Amino acid sequence: MxxxxxxxxxxxxxxxxxxxxxxxxxxxxxEGQWALGHREPLNPNERMKADDDPLNVRARIENIYAHRGFASIDPADLRGRFRWWGLYTQRKAGIDGGRTAVLEPHELEDEHFMLRVRIDGGQLDLDQLRTIANISRRYARDTADITDRQNIQFHWIRVEDMPAIWRQLEAVGLQTTEACGDCPRIVLGSPVAGVAEAELIDSTPAIDEIVRRYVGNQEYSNLPRKFKTSISWLVDTPYEANDVAFLGVVHPDYGPGFDVWVGGGLSTNPMLAKRLGVWVPLAEVAEVWAGVVSIFRDYGYRRLRNRARLKFLVADWGVERFREVLEKEYLGRSLLDGPPPELPEKPIDHIGVHRQHDGRHYVGAAPVVGRVSGSQLLELAEVAAAHGSGRVRLTPYQKLLVLDVEADRTESLVTALRGIGLEAAPSAWRRGTMACTGIEYCKLAIVETKARGQELVARLEERLREFDADISIHINGCPNACARTQTADIGLKGQLVVGPDGQQVEGFQVHLGGGLGMAQGQTAGFGRKLRGLKTTAEELPEYVERVARRYLASRSPGESFAQWVVRVDEEELR
Structure with a gap:
């Protein structure tokens, strides 16, 4: 047997x-599945969580570490439990990428922290925006990057300042609870939820209910690995790359609701989420979400960290068994079958001026590769207020929106945003380029990303000023795909490569023709990875320019970059 x-x-x-x-x-x-009786700690991370719920570390930060300083922090807290409150030690300056994998954690880390702020659904009012800006200026050396999870990431944070930072954030309804760690991370949502003309259901109440009931709840604070969620009526989030996603759909009998997807995730073993084939009304989204998370908690693989994401369980079980367990063991009822969603022909990023359902407008603008500052965000708050807006939104593509602007103020707003370095009519290169944190601050990174991305955008804007197509470029500093490299037109995975003089230098493995969330035939999924296709960081602008020019020269009418990549010979892509 x-x-x-x-x-x-x-x-x-x-x-x-x-x-x-x-x-x-x-x-x-x-495999370390609790539901099958395998509850013994199976690796250092599981032992750390079993020893003490990571949520408890906040009390030690406030009562001990903030008073005694960095040297007083227990290593299990520092490199483990701190993540549940959005804190990672940042990379010590001057350590090159070739030493990333060989140094011990204490040799790589600085005595400062990266801090993530939860901004579920990307929604901020101006008091919240000003608070973030002021924290950046006072405690984070004016850093405040916009990430592709719709949140803000500070750097240079000291543990001594965390009690004050928490007080200021929580006074305006923000938090860092479970912004990192093996727990429910920040929930992605449509940046135009509640205002979009094409929206039939505002998903914000479901996001709010999940955050209120489950974030910071110790029943869900010890998952096998991180758990990522997307809830949106529109197809304007990278839903296929999340552990669970709810996407708007109209049932022929029951009306507007949500289609459910499970098991997405990228990193070194990418998998796209799969449809469960069910229809869920808005009022039941939080309950179904909790059921999916509970399956992950109880049946997820805990023995090996590299197999601990929900995508591996879904791949092994299949969606039919997953749905059966969800219905029978966790919901106690059957879910309704539902139709698939209608997908757009290209990704929706909301850049530019757009009409809201109430007749006012929102304006989407692009920083360069998500890099902003506290000072810039403070200026943004003043610009928004001066144009009658009280809210901004962050997007999963490192962009931002200003909502509720009257039609006759939009032109002035576009000009004012340009004046503070935010472009509402950006070039294709600025619009389509994202970058992860990179070696500047991240202990896992091998190469620089933000500065390379800024340089790349500037060079391409100069050399291909009139480029008339959309090409997404995602730059990642290591194989972990925080910038979703496999799902970009041009995905760049940081690594060391051999330069012209035979020495190792910073470079990238090139992945071409990926895409998410588009109608069949409009994307190549994970695209095409050509054996040996690499570029040095120095040669990157020249390589991208060469491939872009070849695409312009040989594309068919209406042919996207991803479609072109699949069609042409390999030599055209080198």
Whole structure:
């Protein structure tokens, strides 16, 4: 009788030798699934969480570490539990990418922190925006990057300042709770939820309910790995790259609701989320979300960290079994079958001037690769207020929107945004380029990303000023795909490569023709990775220019870059 590695062996099938003198049969190792009785800590991360719920570390930060300083921090807190409150030690300056994988954590880390602020759905009022800006200026050396998870990321934070930072954030309704860690991370939402003309349901109440009921709840604070969520009526989030996603759809009998997807995730083993085939009304989204998270908590793989994401469980079970377990064990009822969503022909990023359902307008603007500052955000708050707006939104593409602007003020707003370095009519290069944190601050990175991205955009704007197509470029400093490299037209994975003089230098593996969230035939999924296709960082602008010019020269009418990449010979892509 065959025994699955994730299922306890039947009595009498192990422990006895098959023949005299033979070794005893080895008992198959479980995958660390709690629901199957495998609750023993199986790796250092699981032991850390079993020893003390990571949410408890805030009290130690406020009562001990903030008073005694960095040297007083217990290593298990510093490199483990601090993440549950949005804190990672940042990279010590001057350590090159070749040493990333060989140095011990204490050798890589500075005595300052990166801090992520939860901004679920990307929604900020001006008091919140000003608070973020002031924290940046006072405590974070004016850093405040916009990430592709719709949040703000500070750098240079000291543990001594965390109690004051929390007081200021929480006074305006913001938090850092579970912004990182093996827990429910920031919930993505449409940046135009509640104002879009094409929206039939505002998903904000579901996001708010999830945050209120489950974020910071110890029933869900010990998951096998991070858990990412997207809830949006419109197809304007990278929903296929999330552990669970709810996407707007109209049921022929029951009306507007949400289609559910599970098991997405990128990193070194990318998988796209799969449809469960169910329809869920707005009022039940939080309940179904909790059921999916609970399956992950109870059945997720905890033995090996590199197999601990929900995508591996979904791949092994299949969606039929996953739905059955969700309905029978966690919801106690069947879900309604539902139709698939209608997908757009290209991604929606909301850049430019757009009409809202109430007749006013929103304006979407692009910084360069998400890099902004506290001073710039403070100016943004003043510009928005001067144009009658009380709210801004962050997008999953490192962009931002100003809402509720009267039609006759939009032109003035576009000009004012340009004056503070935010472009509402950006070039294709500025609009389509994203970059992760990179070696400047990240301990996992191998190469520089933000400065390279800014340089790349500037060079391409100069050399291809009249470029008339959309090409997305995602730059990542390591293989972990925080910038979603596999799903870009041009995905760049940081690594060391051999330069012209035979020495190792910063460079990128090139991945071409990826895409998410578009109608069938408009994207190549994860695209095309050509063996040996790499570029040095120095040669990157020249490479992108060369490929872009070839695309312009040989594309068919209406042919997207991703479609062109699939069609042409490999030599055209080198």
């Amino acid at each position: 065959a025994v699955s590695s994730s299922t306890p062996a039947p009595p009498g099938t192990t422990g006895a030798p098959a023949r005299t003198g033979a070794r005893p049969a080895r008992r198959p190792r479980g």
